[in-house]
Amino acid sequence: MFEPEELFVVESPAWTVDLSGSAVTAIDYSIDGAFVAYSNKPGIITIATSYTGEIKRVLEQKYTTNPITKIRFHPFEENLLICTSKDGFIFLYNIVKGEMVEMSRHLGSNLLAMNVDSFGETFAIACADGSIRVYDLENLQRTKVLVKMASRTSASQQVNIYDICFHPEDSNVILAAGWNDRVLYWDVRTGNAERNIAGPHIRGAGLDVHNDTIITASARDKKQIEMWDYGSGKKLREININPETAKKECYINACKVSRNGLALAAGGSGCNLTQSFEFSHGTYIGQTAPYSSPVSYVAVSPFGSSFVTGTENGDISCHMIRLKPN
Template sequence: MEKLNNFTVLQPNNVNRKMYDKGIIGDGTSAVQSVRFDPQDKYLAVGCEDGSIKIFNVSNSKLVYTLNQRRNDGSGEEEKRPSTCIRWRPTGASARTKNVLISVHADGSVQHWHTTSGKSLHKLYSNHNQLYCADFSPDGRFFATAGRDLIVRVYDETTKAVVTEFQPGGAGSPGHSNRIFSVKYNIQEPNILISGGWDNTIQIWDMREGCAVRAIFGPHVCGDSLDVRDNVILAGSWRDKEQLQIFYQGSGELINTIDWDGGVGIKRSAEPCQVYAAQYSKHDVGEMILAGGSKSNEARAFDTMNYNKPFAAIMDMPGPVFSVDFSHNGALAALGCADGYIRLLTISKTV
């Protein structure tokens, strides 16, 4: 057991991976809605409930840039527009400008930022909408957004024009019938993206068909809790049971429900964890899973090469975990938390 301030890392014996605390960063002024390492693992971007986006240097955990999305509406009070999701543009994108990220907000805005200069490069609005999620295509040519109006919109990154709108469903039709909280591209199939939300479905969209080609029923997605590797979908659900599951993308068949406690010596929480965020590791084709949420206010890391057994539990946090991210090299993990702090963890593989 390892304890730092207000969180604890627990690990069972005889596991192939170890996780250690690297520290807590942030100022605790606003709940963290989204965290993302940049493609070079040099920076960690943090989207906050007050609308600001903070960029930290990963090597020393220092705040180096602040991109402030707040505005004054004339009343003397700054309007809060939570930064609900952030994504770095992939390094393979054809655009010459590097260090670019997008942020989406609860007022329906989408913002492109050049992080190292602090400049706003472009802003667009999804009118009369609230946006909760976004993702870039693997090559950076497109980005997708979704939220309250049930439409998944795909934009051309160069022109910023909508190229496809995946429409809501109804009366048994494919598509969403309630708010969408996660959208994710399949990095191995760039024409495929998935989305999930409050309607207890995962929709699988095909850019070539212009519609949903399959729906998976069951997961209750309330945050950035979808991912896909090798055509296997990871889904985190905000509920007491069966909160972490994996499915075949091709058939929609359930492969496995992951045991949160795993039966390998990790202390069982007094309360179940209702999952807000879940992700596969990036560098090793998904050999690890990280997930976190509310009620028990904890996160767990799982080894997909060892029957999805948990190899670490991050516990005793004062509030929910809203976002998780692995570094691209797999050596670090970040937890974005409701108390306005980010918990950083290092990961090592034992021989």
């Protein structure tokens, strides 16, 4: 084993993608970490190798030119990828063949966020009307609608939902980060938001769960990254962006933890960079150089060996996390 202080971020990017002029709205690593999917052009997804950035496939379609709001590789079937667009389209692709397997569409409100459960059976979308809709992943058929209840004003989702995720061991629980500085625990069985965590000021892809720890990233200059106990909702600890190295205040827009719990990466506006931390201790391990625009999205490899940053101008870069030489 190694100590957190032995980790570092390689200063030079392993690979980069030139400015596209459009915001990077979604990034995801494949389950084995070999590939990265990203969208830096509305309606288009690029599949590249995570080691060199070599483009393997570009997924285009004729139905929408709206931004892609989320990309997720299937957790078990490596050839499948699901994505959503702002105007409600849901696409399931076979990335090996470059073919669309299934398509569906949510009508009535913009689609803001999406996530897939750990078992590859269910996914959920978050809509601009404050509702969450649950689907069967195999056929893209809706199975449940979660809508705020008037009698539950203390735990009701208002308007925008910025990010959602399933509990990794219980697909009946969906966590949702809303505009009212709360993270709600939605229960698919009851259809209600049963509990909430108050405080996190999430304004992007800033919600994650590792085991029974909820991670929130807030767009503010303090208490930026907070860890919460899933069971009790109590705050466990916090990580703040290192001000000495960032040199500017940083308002976090995006945060992600590696699947193995080794590394965390978070980036945002102000400082316009991404910093990485060893997750269990919160030890700072390195950062990117500042970008020309705010960070809009961050993804971390499943094994914590690299992370990819996307910006509002369409910049993309991949940085490796390595052990310091003896």
